[in-house]
Each structure stands twice: as structure tokens, then as C-alpha cells.
Amino acid sequence: MNELNAIPTNTLRDTLKRIWGYPEFRQPQEEIIRSLLSQQDTLIIMPTGGGKSICFQLPALLQPGLTLVVSPLVALMENQVKELRDRHLAAALLHSELPTYQRKQILQQLEQQQLKLLYLSPETLFSAPVWKRLCQPQLQINSLILDEAHCLVQWGDTFRPAYRRLGTVRPALLQSKPKGTKIAIAAFTATADPTAQATIQQVLQLQQPQVFRQNPYRPNLHLKVQMVWTPRGRKQQLLKFIQTKPQQAGLVYVRTRRDSESLAAWLNQQVYLTAAYHAGLSPEERREIETDWLKGKIPFVICTSAFGMGINKPDVRWVIHFHAPLLLSEYVQEIGRAGRDGKPSIALTLVSEPTGWLNPEDKQRQEFFTQKLRSQYTKAQQLAKKLPKQGKVPRDAESVIALALLHSHGQIEWQDPFHYIIHQTSLRSPRQIYLGHQINEYLNTHSCRWQFLLGAFGFNTEFKCGHCDRCLK
Template identity: 85%
Template sequence: MNQSNAIATKKLRDTLQKIWGYSEFRKPQEEIICSLLSQRDTLIIMPTGGGKSICFQLPALLQPGLTLVVSPLVALMENQVKELRDRRISAALLHSELLTYQRKQILQQLERQQLKLLYLSPETLLSAPVWERLCQPQVKINSLILDEAHCLVQWGDTFRPAYRRLGAVRPALLQSKPKGTKIAIAAFTATADPTAQTTIQQVLQLQQPQVFRQNPYRSNLYLKVQTVWTPRGRRQQVLKFIQAKPKQAGLIYVRTRRDSESLTQWLNQQGYTTAAYHAGLSPEERRGIENHWLSGKIPFVICTSAFGMGINKPDVRWVIHFHAPLLLSEYVQEIGRAGRDGKPSIALTLVSEPTGWLDPEDKQRQEFFTASLRSQYIKAQQLAKKLPKKGEVPRDTDSAIALALLHSNGQLEWQDPFHYIIHQTHLQSPGKLNFGHQINEYLNNRGCRWQFLLSAFGFDKAAFKCGHCDRCN
């Protein structure tokens, strides 16, 4: 290592120690940070709990200008910004739930270049008041970070179409900046199979990105799938499980708001202190439940997929999927919240018996989801034929989704984040309608569960020995 590299490494480690209290980086944090500091486009796939946030927060402190962090959920942004402010780092978040005076204050900080990190959703990034300020020539932007980048793939052409326009952001921003300005793009996620990786790179228009991929295998995490025969039996299995693990921290994932509330009510009646967490709660209610869980006042939470992203609780001993998730990537995200401290933990998934005769809920849920997607595609196809061949992105959500689907099929290009050109309007039959088959294959797989996950996410399983799932032990 030459002298300049040694000095740079010492500065990184000194900053890590001073701000976060760690003496050493985990592998490959330091390499990722160096990639971002050298202004390279980067794609990072690291398991949940692998320390992704530090990889873009630390470079933000060491570079002049602002780092934009595009994040999918308000709760996730609130948690990260609170942690940064507790460490006296100038960070802020913008979202639709802010009071007018709060929003105005943050926009002023942005204009005065008083922020190191600004967290915002894709929709907020592309809102007129924010975009106008970001395009001011004096506002220096060093990086655009896409946190939880799998959301681009899962949601980009369904109910969050703004994700599909993110690739046009960098070229548009650079047009307003002084000549020679560079803006690096980095995408972070815990779950991206080879197809998802290609989609992320194409949509974001990453330029010769450096790619970091970490194996999702966790030797301390035991995977188990258990068949239940009736709705009552499903609840009884949960009760039996948590009775055997008194005072341990855990999470119970359900699919809907109604499920979270009804299961919470039933467990309260059994004498357990718990709470329902879903997107319908106010920010104050969400924050209250998170704090009670983090502090141990509530041992476990009944939650939808809205809970967990970015919440760091090392001692979660178990995760139950009361209902199986619809996507394998969701499953890996959610089980990854158990055992971050490296101690033995378990991920249990409850599934209906295959015929669904006595408990048809799982089958009905998947059929409903598929039917909703199909209906959305048909609606988008009809709308696409009526939209002008070129123009400004309409304000209504249905039209925006139609444009996102056309872009997903390679039939549309963005001139900038707000204007498009359609080359062809006939939408192909959506391949996504079959994507639930992957989770079904996993749940019904007779071989090693960890081997299945490794293979699904593009990792070599040849020399792999498990011993940490219900098929191998």
C-alpha cells in the first residue's frame, strides 16, 4: 500500500470510529466506500444487516456537496435520519406528511447547501418544488443513492411508476450544473437475482458499474416451513411457537392491514402484549410501536411488509411468516431481520396444505394478486393507446403506470424525468403474472432451502453444506 492510499484508509477508519464507534469495516464496506468516493457507478447486493447504510453515509461526509438518498418508505427514512442527527450529521428528509413550515425549512437548507444527506421518495424527488431547487446551478450534488433498489423492480411498473423515471434524473441534473460536474449513482439492495440486477442497471443507466455481491447465506438462521390445515390451526401454531420462546424478540409478518389487526386482537386476548403495524398508521403511531419494540416493551410486532426496512435490532430471535410472502425477494428481506447479532435464530413460514380445501386463504390471496396485476395490465394497455405519442408525464396514476409499463417493455424512452416518447403502444403479455411461482417452488421444495435460495439469486451452491433448514436437519 503506497503512502497516499495508507493516508486515505486511515481517514476512512478514523471517520468510522469517530461517527459510528466501529474500529474496523466489515467486508466489503471499505471497497464500496472507495468506489463511491472515486465517483464510480456501483451496484451493491448485501444481506440484510450487512451494514449497507454506512457505505453511502460515510462517503457523503467526506465529499463536498449533497448526497441524495432515494428511499421507498417514510418509516425507513425517519429511522435513518434520526440516527444521523443523533450523530450530529446534517441530514434531512422530505415527504408528503411533513408540515408546511418543516418542508419550507428543509428546502431552504437545500438551497443554502447546509445538508450532507437528503432522503426522499422517487415521487418527492420528481415533485416541482424539489426538482427546481435541485436544478439550481450552485447546488452541488455528488451522488444519487437508490436505497432498497429491489423496490424499483417490484414496484416500478405497478403502483410506484416514478421509479421507472429515475434513469433520466442524472442527465437532466447535469444539464443544469457547471461543466465537468460528476454525479455518481449507487444502488443498494439485499435481494436481486440476475434478472433484477440487469433491470436495475438498465433503468438507472449505470455506466460501467462496479458490482459487489455478497452471498445471502446465514449459518445462524434456521429455515423452516410448516403446513397448517385450518385457519384456527394457523393461529394455534403461532401461539405454540411463541409460548416456547418467552420474552424473545420477534416479528410476525402478515399480508394485509386487516390480518395484522385481527391477529393482534386475538393474541392480546391470549394475554400477549403486542401491536399491529401497517401503512395505515400515522407517523407518530408507527414511531411509537417501533420504539416499544426496540426497547423491549413489546416483545414482538404483528406487521405487514411496511415494517423492518432500515430498523436495526440485533437480537431478533425469530421471524414468523403467518402468511407466505408473494415474492421470494420479500421473503429473503424479511427473514434477514432475524439474528443480526450472529446468534441462533429461526425463520418459520406457515402454509396451507396444497389443496387449500380446508384453508383456501393462501391460494385465494395469490389468485387475487395475480388477477389484480392482470387487470392493471389490461387497463394500462387501453390507456397507452389513447396517450399522445410524445409529451409530458400526466398527473394521474393510471397514465403514469401505463407509461412505466411501456418503458419496462422497451417501447418508450424518457427525454427527461418529465417528458416521454412512445415508439410502440402494444403491451406484451406480462411475464410478471407468473412471478409467484418462485416462492411456491421454494415452499414446496424437497431439497435444501438455503441451496434453493442461493441458486435463485445467482450464487454457486456446488460446494455448499447447509445443516440449517428443516430439509437438512
């Protein structure tokens, strides 16, 4: 038995209490921690707010060496690293927005093995200065954590193609390490249907992983979909809802930066204190909005999907989707930010009436998304035919996307993070188009909404929640 896995439960609980202040683990936190301590590959699907971060942060502190945490968003990494540093723990993050002196400082800490946790994006992981240091034989790496692993599935083909190369990281690092070195891989997410789970396991090359799956059902979260007839009617419904929830903490999700800014400006005119939050803001601006919201200075934020991952606020009473999300997995992630304290909370989605005649916004968004995907696939297929059959991963973004799409269709193999071999170049229709239809089925379902969600994510659906708008009808 691995001696780290033999650590007594009391020791694990003492560490939990001393650093995080919690007296007990939630189910199945301790089992996940033991899986990571025994250096077993692990796939963890736990609802938003289920305490995923502790499951990899605690083992990182107890193990010798470095834990690498690959994470999708700078804001998410900043929040987690700030919390760890506030607890006087040796954690750092690397990203492209860092000033040069800070970057040098962190790379130096990495070389001198002064860090327990290093957070970075897939793109930063593959950057030459970082990769060179990670490959130094004396640098001990115990595990690679993929946080928010659903991003590999949602973004890996087109938006963030570096995700598709993560499976090459372990074998490439092990080549530079002493014989007998082990590096475990663990993937954490709140949402992954059976197909997404298979993709994560395949891309990361997980070896006989232990799988922990928790049902996303939350009895305190009341789901509702409301039809709006015109763009003006959509705004009025939002206003009407907010008026009934004075000073309650909430989130309003929109699809684009422009939407967040225009809606926040309109609500400010209606004398509501709010702010627009999106990935285009500076780290300082994002941090200020997050802090104001966490402290209750701003009751609600108008945000894109860039907001909320990893931010811990238990008393969010409502989440409104001003625009329906494009994917069901996004929806479950975002509604999961409400009611983490177990108290009654509402998740409301506003949708155009079925024909979209008076308010075509939703239909236009869906069509734009589908067309963009199709054109990306067409362009990638044309480009793939011109690429050398084997070689170094090119620098231009479109070629890298073409390689990622070929990989998602099983038509290339990575020799290491930087070299590929192409076997074929034919692409099928994008799976995301089917997933786009799935959200429409959910919005129009006549059965229990929780029943639909649980079925979509591969859980038993033989129940009715009794508190969604369909059950109440």
C-alpha cells in the same frame, strides 16, 4: 486518481469510529466506500444487516456537496435521518406528510447548501418545488443513492411508477450544472436475482458500474416451512410457537393491514403484548411501536412488509410468516431481520396444505395478486393506445402506470423526468406472475432450502446447509 479515493485507510477508520463507534470495516464496506468516493457508478447487493447505510453515509460526509438518497418508505427514512441527527450530522428528509413549516425549512437548508444528505422518495424528488431547487446551478450534488433498490423492480411497474424515471435524473441535473460536474449513482439492496440486477442497471443507466455481490447465506438462520390445515390451526401453531419463545424478540409478517390488526387484537385477547404495524399508521404511531419493540417493551410486532427496512435490532431471534410472501425477494428481505448478531435464529413460514381445500387463504391471496396484475396490464394497454405518442407525463395515476409498464417493455423512452416518447404499445405477460410461482416452488421444494434460495439469486448452490427443515429430515 481521484484525491478523495486517495484518503488513507486510517482516516476512513477514524471517521467510522468517531461517528459510528465501530473500530473496523466489515468486508466489503471499505471497497464500496472507495468506489463511491472515486465517483464510480456502483451496484451493491449485501445481506440485510450487512451495514449498507454506512457505505453511502460515510462518503457523503467526506465529499463536498450533497448526497441524494432515494428511499421507498417514510419509516425507513425517518429511522436513518434520526440516527444521523443524533450523531449531529447534517441530514434531512422530505416527504408529503411533513408539516408545511418543516418542509419550507428543509428547502431553505437545501438552497443554502447546509445539508450533506437529503432523503426523499422518487415521487418527492420529481415534485416541482424540490426539482426546481435541485436544478440550481450553484447547488453541488455529488451522488444519487438508491436505497432498497429491489423496490424499483418490485414496485416500479405498477405500485410506484416514479421509480421507472430515475434513470433520467442524472442527465437532467447535469444540464443545469457547471461543465465537468460529475454525479455518481449507487444502488443498494439485499436481494436482486440476475434479472433484477440487469433491470436496476438498465433503468438507472449505470455507466460501467462496479458490482459488489455478497452471498445471502446465514449459517445461524434456520429455515422451516410448516403446513397448517385450517385457519384456526394456523393461529394455534403461531400461539404454540410464541409460547416456546417467552420474551424473545420476534416479528410476525402478514400480507394486509386488516390481517395485522385482526391478528394483533386476537393475540391481545390471549394476553400477549403486541401491536399491529402497517403503512396506514401515522408517523407518531409507527415511531412509538418501533421504539417499544427496539427497547423490548413489546417482544414482537404483527406487521406488513412496511416494517423492518433499515431498522437495526441485532437480537431478533425469530421471524414468522403467518402468510407466505408473494415474492421470494420479499421473503429473503424479511427473514434477514432475524439473527443479525450471529446467534441461532428461526425463520418459520406457515402454509396451507397443498389442496387448499380446508384453508384456501394462501391460494386466494395468490390468485387475487395474479388477477390484479393481469387487470392492471389490460387496463394499461388500453390506456396506452389513447395517450399522445409524445408529451408531458400526465397527472393521473393510471396513465403514469401505463407509461411505466411500457417503459419496462422497452416501448417508450424518457426525454427527461417529465417528458416521454412512445414507440409501441404491446405488453407481454407480467414477470411478477412467474416470480409468484417461484415462491411456491421454494415452499414445496424437497431439497435444501438455502440451496434453493442461493440458486434463485444467482449464487453457487453446491452445498447443503445441514440445518433447514429439509436437511434435518
